[in-house]
Amino acid sequence: MAITLTINGKSETVDAAPGTPLLWVLRDHLQMTGTKFGCGVAQCGACTVHVDGEPTRACVTPHDTLEGAQITTIEGVSGDAADAIRNAWVANDVPQCGYCQSGQIMAATALLRDNPSPDDAAIDEAMSGNLCRCATYMSIRRAIKEAAAAL
Amino acid sequence: MLMRDLGIIPAQKADAAGEGPSPYVNLSRRAFVGGAGLFVLGVTLAGCSTYVEPEIDADAFDLPEPGASPLTEVRGGDATPALWIAIDRDGAVKITCHRSEMGQQVWTSMAQIVADELEADWDKVEIIQAEGHERYGDQNTDGSRSVRFNFHRLRVAGAAMRQMLVAAAALYWKLPVEQCSAKGGLVSNTQNDETLSYGNLAELAGKLEIPAEADITLKTPKEWRYINAEIPSLTVPRIVRGEGTFGIDVQRPGMVYAVVARPPQLFGRVSSFDDAKTLEVPGVLKTVRLPDARPPALFQPLGGVAVVARDTWAAIEGRRALEIAWAAGPNAGYDSDAFAEQLKATARASGKVRRARGDVPAALAAAKKRVSAEYYAPHLGQTPMEPPSATAEWDGDRLECWACVQDPQSTRATLAEALGIDKENIKVTPTWLGGAFGRKSKPDFVVEAALIARDVGKPVKVTWTREDDIRHGYFHSVSAQYCEGGLDADGKCTAWLHRTVFPPISSTFDNTVAEPSDGEMGMGASDVPFAMPNLRVESGNAKGHVRIGWLRSVANIYHAFAVQSFAAELAHAAGRDQKDYLLELIGPPRKIDPETEGAKYGNYGASLEEYPIDTGRLRNVLEKAAAMAEWGRKLPAGRGLGIAVHRSFLSYIATVVEVAVKPDGSLSIPGVWLAVDAGTVINPRHVRAQMEGGTIYALSNALYGAITAKDGAIVQDNFPSWRLMRMREAPRAFEVEIVASDAPPGGVGEPASPPAAPALANAIFAATGHRMRTLPLIGAEGSKLKLPTKQSA
Numbered sequence: 052m053a054i055t056l057t058i059n060g061k062s063e064t065v066d067a068a069p070g071t072p073l074l075w076v077l078r079d080h081l082q083m084t085g086t087k088f089g090c091g092v093a094q095c096g097a098c099t100v101h102v103d104g105e106p107t108r109a110c111v112t113p114h115d116t117l118e119g120a121q122i123t124t125i126e127g128v129s130g131d132a133a134d135a136i137r138n139a140w141v142a143n144d145v146p147q148c149g150y151c152q153s154g155q156i157m158a159a160t161a162l163l164r165d166n167p168s169p170d171d172a173a174i175d176e177a178m179s180g181n182l183c184r185c186a187t188y189m190s191i192r193r194a195i196k197e198a199a200a201a202l
Numbered sequence: 203m204l205m206r207d208l209g210i211i212p213a214q215k216a217d218a219a220g221e222g223p224s225p226y227v228n229l230s231r232r233a234f235v236g237g238a239g240l241f242v243l244g245v246t247l248a249g250c251s252t253y254v255e256p257e258i259d260a261d262a263f264d265l266p267e268p269g270a271s272p273l274t275e276v277r278g279g280d281a282t283p284a285l286w287i288a289i290d291r292d293g294a295v296k297i298t299c300h301r302s303e304m305g306q307q308v309w310t311s312m313a314q315i316v317a318d319e320l321e322a323d324w325d326k327v328e329i330i331q332a333e334g335h336e337r338y339g340d341q342n343t344d345g346s347r348s349v350r351f352n353f354h355r356l357r358v359a360g361a362a363m364r365q366m367l368v369a370a371a372a373l374y375w376k377l378p379v380e381q382c383s384a385k386g387g388l389v390s391n392t393q394n395d396e397t398l399s400y401g402n403l404a405e406l407a408g409k410l411e412i413p414a415e416a417d418i419t420l421k422t423p424k425e426w427r428y429i430n431a432e433i434p435s436l437t438v439p440r441i442v443r444g445e446g447t448f449g450i451d452v453q454r455p456g457m458v459y460a461v462v463a464r465p466p467q468l469f470g471r472v473s474s475f476d477d478a479k480t481l482e483v484p485g486v487l488k489t490v491r492l493p494d495a496r497p498p499a500l501f502q503p504l505g506g507v508a509v510v511a512r513d514t515w516a517a518i519e520g521r522r523a524l525e526i527a528w529a530a531g532p533n534a535g536y537d538s539d540a541f542a543e544q545l546k547a548t549a550r551a552s553g554k555v556r557r558a559r560g561d562v563p564a565a566l567a568a569a570k571k572r573v574s575a576e577y578y579a580p581h582l583g584q585t586p587m588e589p590p591s592a593t594a595e596w597d598g599d600r601l602e603c604w605a606c607v608q609d610p611q612s613t614r615a616t617l618a619e620a621l622g623i624d625k626e627n628i629k630v631t632p633t634w635l636g637g638a639f640g641r642k643s644k645p646d647f648v649v650e651a652a653l654i655a656r657d658v659g660k661p662v663k664v665t666w667t668r669e670d671d672i673r674h675g676y677f678h679s680v681s682a683q684y685c686e687g688g689l690d691a692d693g694k695c696t697a698w699l700h701r702t703v704f705p706p707i708s709s710t711f712d713n714t715v716a717e718p719s720d721g722e723m724g725m726g727a728s729d730v731p732f733a734m735p736n737l738r739v740e741s742g743n744a745k746g747h748v749r750i751g752w753l754r755s756v757a758n759i760y761h762a763f764a765v766q767s768f769a770a771e772l773a774h775a776a777g778r779d780q781k782d783y784l785l786e787l788i789g790p791p792r793k794i795d796p797e798t799e800g801a802k803y804g805n806y807g808a809s810l811e812e813y814p815i816d817t818g819r820l821r822n823v824l825e826k827a828a829a830m831a832e833w834g835r836k837l838p839a840g841r842g843l844g845i846a847v848h849r850s851f852l853s854y855i856a857t858v859v860e861v862a863v864k865p866d867g868s869l870s871i872p873g874v875w876l877a878v879d880a881g882t883v884i885n886p887r888h889v890r891a892q893m894e895g896g897t898i899y900a901l902s903n904a905l906y907g908a909i910t911a912k913d914g915a916i917v918q919d920n921f922p923s924w925r926l927m928r929m930r931e932a933p934r935a936f937e938v939e940i941v942a943s944d945a946p947p948g949g950v951g952e953p954a955s956p957p958a959a960p961a962l963a964n965a966i967f968a969a970t971g972h973r974m975r976t977l978p979l980i981g982a983e984g985s986k987l988k989l990p991t992k993q994s995a
Contacts, residue, residue: 068484071515079459079513084451085444087636088514089587090668094921097587125444137442144434147891148305149441150448150587150636175930182921184587184637185305186898188932190891 054115058083059127067114074098074109077124085125085153089182096181099154100124106161125153132163135198143194147185155181159195168199253396258374260405272414273362278355279339283363283412286316286356288330293387293401295322298330300338301348302608303437304586304635304642305895306951307888308348310436314884315353318428319360319421322400323387329436334610334630342609344643344752345806346851346949349884353947361418363407370407371398423882423944432887437634449606449633450591454661457593458487460654461517461665463524464506464674467914468748469495469531475507479523485516489524490657492650497532497713499749501616503650504674510658514665533914536747538581538680541911545682545744546576549703553740554717557728557801560736565697569688573775577685577764579977581909582678583924584753588636589671594651595661601628605648606635613645620649621656639899640752644676672924673916676751677909679704681760685768688736693776695787697736700768702727702761709746716743718757720802725850726761726956728801731817732769733789739801748911754899758850758956763904763977766846766960771973780964781828781845788847791818806852812946813852819879820849823856823941826877830937831858837969840864841872844964846957851949853880854941857897857957861965867986869966871901873935876954881945889950890938896954897936902927904959905980918982925982 053066058081065080077083077100086109089097093108100109101123136159139145146152155178162169162177169177174195183191271282288296297316301308309329317327332338340351364384371389372379381392388397423430440446465471477489490508507524511517566572592605601623607613610630618625635642647664655662666674681704688697706722708715718741720728728739753759766784773783794815796803805813824847828834831843840863847856858875876893883889906925910917918924963974972989979987 067513068516068519071513075513075515078451079515082453083444084447084453087448087588088450088665089589090921091518092668092920092922095587095668140442141434141438144307144438144887144891146305146435146438146441147307147895148303148587148635148637149437149446152441153444156442171934178929180928182587182926182928184585184639184899184926185891186895186902186927186932187891188898188927188929189894189936191929192932 054118056114056117056122057120058122059124065114069115070113072110073100073112073114073117073122076114077109083124083126087150087153089151095151096154096158097151099157099181101128101157101161104161104164106158125157128157128160131202133160135201136160136163136194138201139194139198142197143190145187145190145194147187151181151183155183155191159191159198162195163199163202167202169195255398255402258398258402258406260409263373263406263409265409268409268411271412273358273412276355276358276415278352280337281355281358281362283359283366285337286359287320287363289400289404291401291404293326293399294328295320295326295387295400296328296330298332300332300341302343302632302635302638304343304608304638306892307435307437307885308343310433310888311349311884312352312356313436314428314431314433315356316360318426319357320364321384321386324428324433326387327436331632334614334632336611341611342643344608344640346952349947350852350949353882357420358415358418361420362413365413365418366407366410367400367403369410370403374398374406429884430882431885433885435888447633448588448636449604450588450636450665452593452604452633452663454593454595457661457663458510458512458658459514459517459663459665460508460510461514461521461667462492462506462508462650462670463521463526464504464670465528465531466673467530467533468499468504469497469533471505471529471531472507473527473529475524475526477507477524479525480509480520483516483520483523485512486520487511488658490654492653499710499713501612501644501646501649502620503646503653508650508654510654510662518667530914533747536911536914538910541680541747542578542682545680545703546578548742548744549576549682549684549701551742553701553703553742555738555800556723556741557737557739557796557799559799562697562699562736562738565736566686566688566699569696570691571689571775572686573689573772574684574686575768575771575975577683577760577767577975579681579760579763580907581680581748582753582903582907583672583675583909584639584641585671585924585926586635586637586639586641589666589668590642590647591663591665592648592651593661593663594648594655596655596659599623599627601652603628603630603648603652604633605630605645605651606633606638606642607645607648608635608638608643613648616645616649617652621652639754641675644751668921669919672909672918672920676710676749678753678759679707679750679757683760683764685764687768687772689772689776693778695734695772698732698734699738700727700730700765701740701742702764703742703744704757704760705744705746705750707750707752710749710751713746716745717741721804722757723801724803724805725757726765726848729796729803729815730765731794731815731820731849732787734787747914748916754896755850755952755955758848759900759959762846762848762956763959763963766848766957767963767975770844770964770967779834781824781833784845784847785821785824788817788820791821808852813948815849819854820847823847823854823877823879826939826941827856827858827875830877830939831860831873831875833858840969842965842968842970844961844966844968846960846964848953848956850953850956853878853948853950853953855953855957857961859958859961859965861962861969863966863969863987867989869987871933874933875937877939877941878954879941879943880948880950881943882947883940884947886940889940892950893938893954894936896952897958898927898932900955900958901962904962904977906978906982908978908981923982
């Protein structure tokens with residue numbers, strides 16, 4: 052049952068039950084806890100990772116469907132868009148508790164990669180799948196625009 | 203493997219710490235020796251390349267053993283420097299934070315207070331999260347009071363340490379202390395510009411007497427460099443890399459994972475269960491029957507059956523396969539719709555008088571116009587994005603827990619009681635909290651982890667799924683309120699009657715209690731700041747059928763909703779502008795003491811001398827918010843402005859909401875304007891964040907939030923049925939103004955919430971002519987306001 056996944060460019064062999072969502076493989080088997088559990092039903096976005104560059108909800112994605120895919124998590128996401136997002140997040144102190152912010156950053160990074168100067172509607176579209184109970188939405192919107200300007 | 207992977211190390215630079223620091227060891231005098239890494243002696247001063255800082259050998263000074271700390275009982279608690287500050291040889295300034303970090307930036311604010319008086323170099327500041335222990339005084343991170351409770355004593359601790367460092371430098375240089383001055387982590391010889399760094403001085407300073415409070419000179423506000431400054435968060439640089447340890451992130455060697463199947467009803471029980479299919483699920487290790495809960499609810503777990511597995515998913519799958527026959531227990535009949543009608547009926551009949559001025563019945567009888575209204579607000583769930591999660595580990599007779607708890611001391615006491623072991627054998631360390639909002643004041647989930655860990659003999663992490671969080675919470679209380687007002691011929695309000703009915707939080711701790719407490723009444727009902735000649739506040743009783751608990755701003759939520767909505771209803775009845783009429787209701791600037799009118803008023807535990815109810819400050823924020831929003835401006839059809847003002851947690855906040863409502867009832871919020879007077883502010887940037895967050899939290903709940911019960915069980919289960927505001931629904935403009943004030947610090951985390959919902963309802967009235975008195979305004983399923991079919995233009 053052991054499966055080899057490519058996570059942040061590294062090969063990782065995991066032995067989890069078939070169908071186990073990627074989220075729990077990351078968190079419980081690989082101790083990569085940056086990717087968060089929020090709902091388990093793809094409604095909150097806290098578990099967002101990139102699979103072949105696409106934002107993906109790790110809580111509903113069976114890990115054994117991902118052999119050969121490039122999986123990127125908050126611990127490994129890099130590049131100009133990721134740097135710009137992280138810098139803007141820090142400059143604006145976007146996070147409050149920070150729990151949802153791994154997912155927010157993964158969603159925002161993917162947005163900027165696809166669309167380097169998103170307008171409000173594009174931000175709404177890309178970010179409305181990510182809940183934040185601290186309600187950092189205004190800061191996120193501001194930081195995405197700053198990150199876009201810095202790119 | 204990094205230590206971070208082995209266990210939680212909450213210090214800011216955990217990896218550099220070398221091993222998991224025991225806060226106590228770090229805080230003993232040994233910590234002044236500190237000591238990882240090389241100490242670099244050479245300090246090059248600007249314009250002076252020859253000066254090399256000498257290394258101080260503290261052992262060369264023969265000093266008497268210092269006496270006991272004279273600072274153990276300053277206002278706020280123990281201000282002994284070593285309790286709060288450890289300075290390593292390399293200059294790292296380790297500040298202990300005894301409050302829980304849950305997004306309010308308490309790590310940063312506590313450090314700002316200490317570091318400012320200490321004259322530390324901010325770049326050298328690290329945080330150590332304190333375990334739960336009485337030595338720190340109150341650690342209950344609840345009630346918006348971390349700054350208020352600790353501002354003075356942390357200043358004293360920082361200043362005392364600064365003076366000891368200066369005294370050490372004076373001793374070394376054989377100079378009078380007046381010729382030495384501290385700044386930015388260095389003590390300078392004012393005669394020749396030589397300097398000694400704090401890291402170099404720390405060990406010698408630790409051998410000196412701690413100054414008495416009378417001998418400590420605090421900085422003046424003009425000298426503050428970190429207090430009242432926009433210092434960046436200490437947590438954010440780690441958050442953006444997925445670092446930092448939340449409760450759900452704790453890892454221990456050999457750890458197993460558990461979820462719990464809990465009874466659907468409060469005080470329900472397991473009649474029988476069959477775990478045969480569960481044990482066949484790959485990865486499941488065993489099941490553990492938990493003890494049944496018995497009234498009162500307290501902080502005990504709810505009972506049920508735990509499934510223990512090698513990962514969380516296997517535990518969840520194993521729970522799905524459990525076959526349990528439940529006995530429903532005493533709350534099986536609870537139906538929140540039927541209960542709502544009971545509450546409303548109670549609110550229509552006269553209740554217990556909690557504050558009275560003049561003669562309300564006579565004034566109502568004499569009024570030219572009488573207005574009445576009923577308001578209803580449902581149960582809510584706190585639903586922090588991180589659901590409750592705790593890790594427990596036994597080694598024989600000692601228990602250690604790491605968890606996202608707001609109060610590690612009550613957690614420790616609860617564990618001792620539940621497990622029948624001495625508190626001294628229990629250690630509880632708070633992790634970061636992925637939001638809390640009152641839910642994590644209740645450590646039931648930590649007790650679950652401890653019980654399971656004792657059973658399985660391995661470290662256990664208990665995770666609550668979102669369904670668990672929503673169904674089995676400590677819910678914000680459901681409430682019905684009745685308001686009646688009398689107006690004279692000029693439209694002036696002559697009588698105010700407010701009756702409030704809700705199951706009190708006390709019912710969670712004594713299930714026979716049905717009467718709203720003075721504390722809850724003092725959150726927006728008995729402390730109403732209005733000036734009309736006749737005023738009466740009453741309460742009606744209601745029993746709890748679910749666990750009732752604190753939720754961000756607590757009873758202020760429903761009280762401010764009714765009071766500030768009804769104030770606008772009176773304005774409308776009088777044909778007056780809402781804001782002008784509200785100012786008239788508040789009356790002239792003055793200080794109010796509800797106790798002179800029969801109320802029992804706790805004022806959030808503060809004295810009315812230090813923290814008066816000051817209607818001048820209330821008026822001021824109201825005027826400011828109105829000006830920010832350009833109150834009175836002409837708006838297109840379907841748009842409206844609403845305003846509300848409320849004092850809670852000793853702070854004053856006014857909020858203006860603008861809504862745009864389409865004829866079909868769909869709604870957006872183009873803007874929010876908020877003015878806050880929270881007295882002395884530690885970090886304006888983070889206060890603004892709390893104003894935004896507290897407002898949106900309340901707007902989200904007001905628009906969508908309702909926890910309902912059928913047959914005693916909670917109906918909602920996850921984010922589709924428990925709905926939160928999303929990015930696309932958030933206001934586009936949100937302006938905050940912080941009133942400059944030298945008043946003592948008030949609360950910040952909670953008080954933005956109460957005025958949000960009534961400002962929203964008042965804006966909807968302005969936009970549509972329709973008064974909404976029942977929350978939520980939209981609900982989980984809908985997308986539109988429940989407007990009447992014949993809508994006024």
